Amino acid sequence: MSNEHAPLLEIRNIKKAFFGNQVLTDINFKLEEGQVLGFCGENGAGKSTLMKILFGMDVIRETGGYEGDILINGEKVTFNSPFDAIAAGIGMVHQEFSLIPGFTAAENILLNREPQKKSVISEVFGERLNTLDRKEIGVRADNAIDRMGVKIDSRMVINDMPVGHKQFTEIARELSKDQLKLLILDEPTAVLTEKEAEALLDSIRGMASRGIAVIFITHRLHEILSVCDNVVVMRDGFVVKDVPAKDTNIEEITRWMVGRSVNNEAPEQKDQDKSAPQETIMKIEKLWVDMPGETVRNVNLEVKKGEILGIGGLAGQGKLGIPNGVMGLYEAGGKVTFDGKEIPLNSPRKCLDASLAFVSEDRRGVGLLLDESLEWNIAFPAMQIQNKFLKNYLGGLIKWRDEKAIHEVTQKYIDELQIRCTSSRQSAKELSGGNQQKVCLAKAFALEPKFLFVSEPTRGIDVGAKALVLNALKKFNRESGVTVVMISSELEELRQICDRIAIVSGGKIAGILPASSPSEDFGMLMVSSVK
Amino acid sequence: MEETKTLTLKDRIRGFIDSFGVPRLIIAAFLLALFILAPFVGADLPTQISNTINRFCWNGILVLAMVPMVHSGCGLNFGLPLGIISGLLGATLSIELGFTGAISFFAAIVIATPFALILGSVYGWLLNKIKGGEMMIATYVGFSSVSFMCMMWLLLPYHSPNMVWGLSGKGLRTTISLEGYYSQVLSNFLKIQIGNFSIPTGALLFFALMAFGIWAFLHTKTGTAMTAVGSNPAFARAAGINVDKIRMLSVVMSTWLGAVGILAYEQGFGFIQLYMAPFYMALPAVSAILIGGASVNKATITNVIIGTILFQGIVTMTPTVMNNVIHMDMSEVIRIIVSQGMILYALTRKSEGSKG
Numbered sequence A: 001m002s003n004e005h006a007p008l009l010e011i012r013n014i015k016k017a018f019f020g021n022q023v024l025t026d027i028n029f030k031l032e033e034g035q036v037l038g039f040c041g042e043n044g045a046g047k048s049t050l051m052k053i054l055f056g057m058d059v060i061r062e063t064g065g066y067e068g069d070i071l072i073n074g075e076k077v078t079f080n081s082p083f084d085a086i087a088a089g090i091g092m093v094h095q096e097f098s099l100i101p102g103f104t105a106a107e108n109i110l111l112n113r114e115p116q117k118k119s120v121i122s123e124v125f126g127e128r129l130n131t132l133d134r135k136e137i138g139v140r141a142d143n144a145i146d147r148m149g150v151k152i153d154s155r156m157v158i159n160d161m162p163v164g165h166k167q168f169t170e171i172a173r174e175l176s177k178d179q180l181k182l183l184i185l186d187e188p189t190a191v192l193t194e195k196e197a198e199a200l201l202d203s204i205r206g207m208a209s210r211g212i213a214v215i216f217i218t219h220r221l222h223e224i225l226s227v228c229d230n231v232v233v234m235r236d237g238f239v240v241k242d243v244p245a246k247d248t249n250i251e252e253i254t255r256w257m258v259g260r261s262v263n264n265e266a267p268e269q270k271d272q273d274k275s276a277p278q279e280t281i282m283k284i285e286k287l288w289v290d291m292p293g294e295t296v297r298n299v300n301l302e303v304k305k306g307e308i309l310g311i312g313g314l315a316g317q318g319k320l321g322i323p324n325g326v327m328g329l330y331e332a333g334g335k336v337t338f339d340g341k342e343i344p345l346n347s348p349r350k351c352l353d354a355s356l357a358f359v360s361e362d363r364r365g366v367g368l369l370l371d372e373s374l375e376w377n378i379a380f381p382a383m384q385i386q387n388k389f390l391k392n393y394l395g396g397l398i399k400w401r402d403e404k405a406i407h408e409v410t411q412k413y414i415d416e417l418q419i420r421c422t423s424s425r426q427s428a429k430e431l432s433g434g435n436q437q438k439v440c441l442a443k444a445f446a447l448e449p450k451f452l453f454v455s456e457p458t459r460g461i462d463v464g465a466k467a468l469v470l471n472a473l474k475k476f477n478r479e480s481g482v483t484v485v486m487i488s489s490e491l492e493e494l495r496q497i498c499d500r501i502a503i504v505s506g507g508k509i510a511g512i513l514p515a516s517s518p519s520e521d522f523g524m525l526m527v528s529s530v531k
Numbered sequence B: 001m002e003e004t005k006t007l008t009l010k011d012r013i014r015g016f017i018d019s020f021g022v023p024r025l026i027i028a029a030f031l032l033a034l035f036i037l038a039p040f041v042g043a044d045l046p047t048q049i050s051n052t053i054n055r056f057c058w059n060g061i062l063v064l065a066m067v068p069m070v071h072s073g074c075g076l077n078f079g080l081p082l083g084i085i086s087g088l089l090g091a092t093l094s095i096e097l098g099f100t101g102a103i104s105f106f107a108a109i110v111i112a113t114p115f116a117l118i119l120g121s122v123y124g125w126l127l128n129k130i131k132g133g134e135m136m137i138a139t140y141v142g143f144s145s146v147s148f149m150c151m152m153w154l155l156l157p158y159h160s161p162n163m164v165w166g167l168s169g170k171g172l173r174t175t176i177s178l179e180g181y182y183s184q185v186l187s188n189f190l191k192i193q194i195g196n197f198s199i200p201t202g203a204l205l206f207f208a209l210m211a212f213g214i215w216a217f218l219h220t221k222t223g224t225a226m227t228a229v230g231s232n233p234a235f236a237r238a239a240g241i242n243v244d245k246i247r248m249l250s251v252v253m254s255t256w257l258g259a260v261g262i263l264a265y266e267q268g269f270g271f272i273q274l275y276m277a278p279f280y281m282a283l284p285a286v287s288a289i290l291i292g293g294a295s296v297n298k299a300t301i302t303n304v305i306i307g308t309i310l311f312q313g314i315v316t317m318t319p320t321v322m323n324n325v326i327h328m329d330m331s332e333v334i335r336i337i338v339s340q341g342m343i344l345y346a347l348t349r350k351s352e353g354s355k356g
Helices: A047-054 A058-062 A082-087 A105-109 A120-125 A134-148 A163-175 A194-209 A221-227 A250-258 A321-326 A348-353 A363-367 A374-386 A403-416 A433-446 A463-480 A491-497 A519-528 B002-020 B022-041 B045-064 B066-071 B080-096 B101-129 B134-155 B201-218 B221-231 B233-238 B243-269 B282-291 B301-326 B331-348
Strands: A009-018 A021-031 A036-041 A067-072 A075-077 A090-093 A182-186 A213-217 A230-235 A238-244 A280-289 A296-304 A308-312 A332-338 A341-343 A356-359 A390-393 A398-401 A451-455 A483-487 A500-505 A508-514 B175-177 B192-194 B197-199 B271-273
Touching (some): A009 A047, A021 A047, A021 A238, A036 A194, A036 A250, A047 A058, A047 A182, A105 A134, A105 A163, A134 A163, A134 A194, A194 A213, A194 A221, A221 A250, A230 A250, A296 A321, A296 A483, A296 A500, A296 A508, A308 A491, A321 A332, A348 A374, A356 A433, A363 A433, A374 A403, A374 A433, A374 B221, A403 A433, A451 A463, A463 A483, A491 A519, A508 A519, B022 B045, B022 B282, B022 B301, B045 B197, B045 B201, B045 B243, B045 B282, B045 B301, B066 B201, B066 B221, B066 B243, B066 B282, B066 B301, B080 B101, B080 B134, B080 B243, B080 B271, B101 B243, B201 B221, B201 B243, B201 B301, B233 B243, B243 B271, B282 B301
Parallel strands (some): A308 A483, A308 A500, A451 A483
Antiparallel strands (some): A009 A021, A009 A067, A067 A075, A230 A238, A280 A296, A332 A341, A390 A398, B175 B271, B192 B197
């Protein structure tokens, strides 16, 4: 009896934990045929994990599977691989393109599902030697493209296409599958121009009217309002709201996205009153940074002496580009003044000489010498830049490594930061993520800088290590009077330890607020210039 | 209790084999077998051991020349012929300028140094342009420089009658005797001779001096930076190191060591070999350091010493022992199999080295 009214897709009590870390809790929602469901939430709210579960990705199974049920047309299904999901009529368009650049759109759309022609040879040697029916490929591809309601030349090679057309080609590939019932679009408009995005929204409406259900994930909230029937807002692994799109507005959604129970989790009161005007230690003017995926366009920012300044914002908006640009790791331009002196850009050495230090977000790539001992990792920058841990012979001509001093300083930080290791000579790659992060901090602390950039210090580490890292930073700031600029995707974490928080959006500073401001305000800034 | 003990022993053996490397184990066992076999097939063991030590002294510094570039992440120095050419220029010019005896050896080093610095800098500049493909480019740099010098040896205006072709009076001979110049000057210094057994103390000391120099360098600030550049260039850059400059320094050092290495080789061998001779000098040095347990991005002085002993030991022992056993000259074949095989083995394991 239920089959008649069973929704196309129903998610019941989905739970998922990664290594004891609960990322999804009791997710429930329903999706009818021809409905468009908008999905939004901050980075790390659990959207992509949920989609991975829905699409049967290997990661999920490898990390212990999930709890709860997925029902399609009222029947419980289990997907062991994306192939199962595809067979059940689910299509997914990922954020990154998965197209073959040298093939035409049509070839990409029907890849591995090409209509074939038999020939004498294939009659003899089996169907693997069938030839491709190119005419039919073209026809079917054109059909799929037509269903989106856009104009793309199916004979064009992917290489020559503008980004928008590539995105449409991906969608057309999903649409060309006859069994397609549900299409998941993961931030499809992120790379599109406004006009292309509009066309895409149109085609989503078109698909919906043909009875295909669409799950649409995006950070651009106005798109959700314009195209979706229902909006699901996720936060910290919970579905916080599931409402019809027509009953809500951008402000409300933003509040749901970031607004944790604002009242009971107000950030702790900062001890000293910071009302007294403070001197500016670093002034950034007209900074641009060419960092792939995190382009900074025009940042003007003043950092006060002795504060902890947070920089937040959505992924890809340029918050990571700021420290990387100032520290000279990526091509940058503009003017940075530190302590009254201008700091030349594109020269890591000059920054370090000026007592700046940087803990990179790319722990394994930039932050650590994976093959070397902890001693080397922690002592190396201080040794090279400040000639610490060296013994001088022949009047400074020979600078000999002082193994004893290196051992002592490493031991000191191992104790102070509770780095879990077998000895200070263990190689850095053998440590866990959290402990590696502590080593990165120790490396920066050993430089005894006046100013510290910390980029995504808690990314990918467990809760215990997270607290320790944040406390260490706070202690470093309070006790040594070091100015800290912390960049993080997690607003809540910034609000815990920062004095002020700057939100970056579209490569610019959208605004700076005291950490105690309500989180809706931050949310509004985050999406302010996302178009 | 008993159980766990045997288990740990087994694990330890396994760990030992893993860290030591199967090929190295086989080669070491093979060499040991050769030494044990030698007296039975009528080879004189003391002479053989002396020969091995001698050859170790000839080749040690050439193998040592690999270390700086491996440390800075430039890979194995297949461009060693470039350093050798600098050394050859130093050797021939030293003779041309009329130095004799022990002085001519040190004069050769002094004269070779500016050539090594210039060629090394150019080579380093080139390697900085093609990060990631160093070893392939290095091979061709070595080959092409050898070919270029083949012309130069004929054209350069050398006049010393000891070196030029007798009939035409110009162009250098392929092989030049060092009798009266620096043949055996190091080896005969404080030489210890007991019957057939001899130790070339001076040559050993010279190698030790060079090896100590490199070991000490790697313990200095700049040496530490060099290792870090090889281990993770991005890390080094973020720590304010000028990566290109350090790499350049390592290449120059490798080239200079190559120059000194060939001079030490010549003093033991007694001849200068020109033209195509440098062509084949890089591969034995490369395989020696690999047999010693170095990888494409990690090498120590111990690797150099062990590797040179094993490799040169096999080269010395196989002709005498194997020929007596099977009455056929197998030494060259085995040498080639070992050296090329070792390089192949090391290159296939490159990715396991680091950068996970």
